[in-house]
Amino acid sequence: MSNVLALIEVSHRGEIAASARGLLAAAATLGSPVAVVVSSAPLADDDVARLGELGAARIYSAVTAAAGTVLVAPAVDALSGAVDAYGPAAVLTANSVDGREAAARLAVRVGGSVLADVVQVHSDNGTVVAQHSVFGGAYTVESMVEGGLPLLTIRQGAIEGQAPAATADVDTVSLEARTEGAAVIDQFNDDAAVSVRPELRTAATVVSGGRGLGSSENFVLVEQLADTLGAAIGASRAAVDAGYIAQTAQVGQTGVSVSPQLYIALGISGAIQHRAGMQTAKTIVAINKDEDAPIFEVADFGIVGDIFTVVPKLIEAVKARSN
Amino acid sequence: MKIVVLVKQVPDTAEERKLDLATGQLDREAADSVVDEINERALEAALRIKDANKGTEVVAMIMGPDDATQSLRKALSMGADSGVHIVDDSLDGADTGRTAATLAAALKATGFDVVMAGNESTDGRAGVVPAMVAEHLQLPLLGSLISAEIADDGVRGVRQGEGGTLNVRAGLPAIITVTERFPEARFPNFKGILTAKRKPVTRLSVAELGVPTGASRTVVVSTVERPPRAAGRKLIDDGTAADELAEFLVANRLV
Ligand SMILES: Cc1cc2nc3c(=O)[nH]c(=O)nc-3n(C[C@H](O)[C@H](O)[C@H](O)COP(=O)(O)OP(=O)(O)OC[C@H]3O[C@@H](n4cnc5c(N)ncnc54)[C@H](O)[C@@H]3O)c2cc1C
Numbered sequence: 001m002s003n004v005l006a007l008i009e010v011s012h013r014g015e016i017a018a019s020a021r022g023l024l025a026a027a028a029t030l031g032s033p034v035a036v037v038v039s040s041a042p043l044a045d046d047d048v049a050r051l052g053e054l055g056a057a058r059i060y061s062a063v064t065a066a067a068g069t070v071l072v073a074p075a076v077d078a079l080s081g082a083v084d085a086y087g088p089a090a091v092l093t094a095n096s097v098d099g100r101e102a103a104a105r106l107a108v109r110v111g112g113s114v115l116a117d118v119v120q121v122h123s124d125n126g127t128v129v130a131q132h133s134v135f136g137g138a139y140t141v142e143s144m145v146e147g148g149l150p151l152l153t154i155r156q157g158a159i160e161g162q163a164p165a166a167t168a169d170v171d172t173v174s175l176e177a178r179t180e181g182a183a184v185i186d187q188f189n190d191d192a193a194v195s196v197r198p199e200l201r202t203a204a205t206v207v208s209g210g211r212g213l214g215s216s217e218n219f220v221l222v223e224q225l226a227d228t229l230g231a232a233i234g235a236s237r238a239a240v241d242a243g244y245i246a247q248t249a250q251v252g253q254t255g256v257s258v259s260p261q262l263y264i265a266l267g268i269s270g271a272i273q274h275r276a277g278m279q280t281a282k283t284i285v286a287i288n289k290d291e292d293a294p295i296f297e298v299a300d301f302g303i304v305g306d307i308f309t310v311v312p313k314l315i316e317a318v319k320a321r322s323n
Numbered sequence: 324m325k326i327v328v329l330v331k332q333v334p335d336t337a338e339e340r341k342l343d344l345a346t347g348q349l350d351r352e353a354a355d356s357v358v359d360e361i362n363e364r365a366l367e368a369a370l371r372i373k374d375a376n377k378g379t380e381v382v383a384m385i386m387g388p389d390d391a392t393q394s395l396r397k398a399l400s401m402g403a404d405s406g407v408h409i410v411d412d413s414l415d416g417a418d419t420g421r422t423a424a425t426l427a428a429a430l431k432a433t434g435f436d437v438v439m440a441g442n443e444s445t446d447g448r449a450g451v452v453p454a455m456v457a458e459h460l461q462l463p464l465l466g467s468l469i470s471a472e473i474a475d476d477g478v479r480g481v482r483q484g485e486g487g488t489l490n491v492r493a494g495l496p497a498i499i500t501v502t503e504r505f506p507e508a509r510f511p512n513f514k515g516i517l518t519a520k521r522k523p524v525t526r527l528s529v530a531e532l533g534v535p536t537g538a539s540r541t542v543v544v545s546t547v548e549r550p551p552r553a554a555g556r557k558l559i560d561d562g563t564a565a566d567e568l569a570e571f572l573v574a575n576r577l578v
């Protein structure tokens with residue numbers, strides 16, 4: 001079976017990124033998954049075991065002093081070493097800031113082509129076929145690479161399921177720490193609150209707030225409903241611009257795309273750029289005081305009303321029914 | 324300092340954008356073409372450097388069909404000093420690899436200290452072209468910045484990462500890409516619109532750049548349109564709507 005490389009990102013604190021599961025699952029549908037990992041020290045046994053559980057048949061462990069101090073370049077060097085070593089049928093990275101830059105540079109270096117923001121993969125008689133969700137889910141497009149190595153950036157949270165567990169063989173290589181032509185990392189600033197709420201991209205329920213919340217103090221209303229429903233928190237760009245919530249919560253055209261079972265939009269008008277990030281949700285609920293808000297055009301259940309009166313009652317009503 | 328800003332003409336996201344179901348390519352008739360907002364933010368950042376330092380030269384570079392001159396004119400009317408338009412029929416439907424190879428050749432021909440671009444376009448959303456250009460030119464890329472300081476001895480900035488931000492830096496020449504956290508672009512003023520007409524625009528063809536004319540290697544296999552969503556129930560709140568919604572959520576096993 002042909003090898004398929006998956007770039008596994010490891011945080012500067014040494015945690016395997018959440019994208020690893022989907023990447024290895026996608027790799028397993030195309031061939032034999034090889035996890036490519038860059039770190040400053042040889043991989044711990046726990047990490048090897050974890051990657052095996054997630055489906056890695058092999059691990060290409062690149063050890064370099066540049067890990068964590070040089071931006072992206074060590075990952076590109078590791079991937080190109082792994083391409084030479086395994087002659088893969090495809091290379092997968094997360095469609096993350098690091099992942100896509102690594103895929104892009106690797107494509108130029110090894111003469112491959114990028115299939116970007118992929119939501120599903122399959123093999124058609126040995127040809128890698130990638131599926132994309134385009135223009136906010138309005139179209140489903142399939143693409144492939146004609147000649148040359150396909151490099152796929154996989155949308156985070158899009159691939160469901162998990163590859164069969166394996167016991168990974170580890171190939172450890174040491175990489176030179178090159179800095180020429182690369183950017184240097186001076187400092188990591190971790191997000192303050194590590195949330196106990198579900199992750200936005202993969203949550204089954206998302207409660208999003210918009211400019212209608214009016215202030216960051218009022219945004220707690222969104223948090224209260226989210227916590228009642230065990231939901232992740234999203235936001236419109238206007239809410240992010242107004243500083244009610246961090247940019248990482250932005251749903252839409254230029255934010256995160258979500259496809260939860262339930263999406264609840266509070267005080268969001270439903271501009272086309274917002275809808276582009278949430279209209280593939282199974283069920284959409286909207287509460288807005290403007291009867292003509294475009295969000296109602298896509299809502300399965302819409303309430304024309306004031307969020308500050310409706311949402312507290314909704315929280316009570318849901319709590320009463322779940323008791 | 325010479326800054327080249329990469330601009331892309333894209334279908335306006337405020338309208339319904341369409342793909343041609345037969346070719347999988349963009350239906351250019353469906354929505355108006357505009358400068359991608361993220362590139363306008365990159366241009367704004369370059370123009371602010373020029374505002375503060377008169378020795379700065381800002382060049383707007385675009386690759387696209389003939390009518391992409393509109394977008395170049397907008398960039399010039401905002402304050403860019405000159406434009407470069409890469410236009411060639413053979414670039415029709417170019418994939419990211421071809422686009423990057425062509426832009427890299429044009430950047431080499433134009434010369435620069437810094438290249439600025441948006442982190443991802445609103446149409447392709449691939450976010451790979453600037454990194455590909457950086458690899459072609461063997462340059463550092465500071466990608467997905469939320470803020471940047473550009474000086475003669477290098478660039479430094481804050482990059483939006485997955486679990487937080489990173490402080491990053493590189494020497495010049497370098498490429499940077501900006502995110503939406505950069506300030507919104509200025510509007511062209513009357514004087515800007517008038518002077519834009521007199522500013523120089525260089526047109527470059529693929530042959531002049533010496534990049535291979537081969538077709539793109541990524542191909543679309545199929546394009547399927549999803550049926551539009553139908554609106555469901557809409558209640559005007561008379562005090563009972565919250566209860567009805569809770570009932571709906573329970574009935575549909577959503578809570
Ligand atoms: C290139 C580009 C990319 C973009 N990308 C995104 C993106 O990724 N995500 C995104 O969200 N936007 C994006 N936008 C912005 C988008 O066009 C809208 O400006 C934005 O979504 C509006 O956010 P909003 O609905 O919160 O604000 P508004 O449009 O101001 O709507 C606020 C709503 O709240 C309602 N409201 C106010 N008070 C109450 C109350 N007490 N009770 C109930 N309802 C109330 C109002 O009736 C109104 O409908 C993008 C724009 C561009 C040009």
